[in-house]
Amino acid sequence: MSDQQKYHLGVALSGGGARGFAHVGALMAIEEAGLKPDIIAGVSAGSVIAVLYASGMPFDEMTKIFENKGFTDFANMSVGDGGLMRIDKFKKHILRSISKYGDFKNLEDLRIPTYIGATDIEHGQAVEFHSGPIGERMAASCSIPIIFKPVKVDGVYHVDGGVLRNHPAWIIRDKCELLIGVNVSPMRTPSKKKMSLTDIAMRTYNLMAKSNQAEDMALCDLSVQTPELSSYKVFDLTNIKAVVTSGYIHTRRAIKDAGMWNPTKTKKS
Secondary structure (H helix, E strand, C coil), X not given: CCCCCCEEEEEEECCCHHHHHXXXXXXXXXXXXXXXXXXXXXXXXXXXXXHHHHCCCCHHHHHHCCCCCCHHHCCEEEEECCEEEECHHHHHHHHHHHHHHCCCCEHHHXXXXXXXXXXXXXXXXXXXXXXXXXXXXXXXXXXCCEEECCEEEXXXXXXXXXXXXXXXXXXXXXXXXXEEEEECCCCCCCCXXXXXXXXXXXXXXXXXXXXXXXXXHCCCCEEEECHHHHHCCCCCCCCHHHHHHHHXXXXXXXXXXXXXXXXXXXXXX
């Protein structure tokens, strides 16, 4: 594809921790509407779902690989070097899971063009990856500061993309004719006055994400919001089905309201 040509439909998936499973429901609704994403971008949890989707993994498998799992199944305590935990187990789990659907080592190996947003913490700027090893780039995008250690990519330390741009619309807006964005990171009110170090780190991260995502949501031709997800915790994997349903319902409604619902069109195989 030349620089002058554009993909038809792009989908941009925000960060949001476990609430990112709403992106699975959103993609289900998009396909049910007869729409086929030609390019996809994700930040943090959105990058994970983008990679799973672009690998060709069925929707039910995207949730199944997290069944009966908890936070400690994916993170190792390792205080020092810029974070409380390492994210290596999570990275390996995702790579092992997508290996059943193809030989995917690099982003460019995936079935559709996939872009991942992260934060270059050394130079203080938002960056995007669309080529190179999947694991490191996805892990970098998911590395919430303080909670997880920064991840080195091409010799530079990176942290969660949500620090500067929690919504990746900016990455692919100029690459597609139509852009659907899904935001699964509404703010929640703290349930307790006394907060732990982890609570404070997460609250700080959420405030940063809230402040920077409005601009990118405005770039989308259709922007989907999931307000009730504010009641779910970032690392809680016990409500996956309800979160998926939320993403599906809100995206289905938004597409119908926009007059884009045409289920007779060809869907992703």
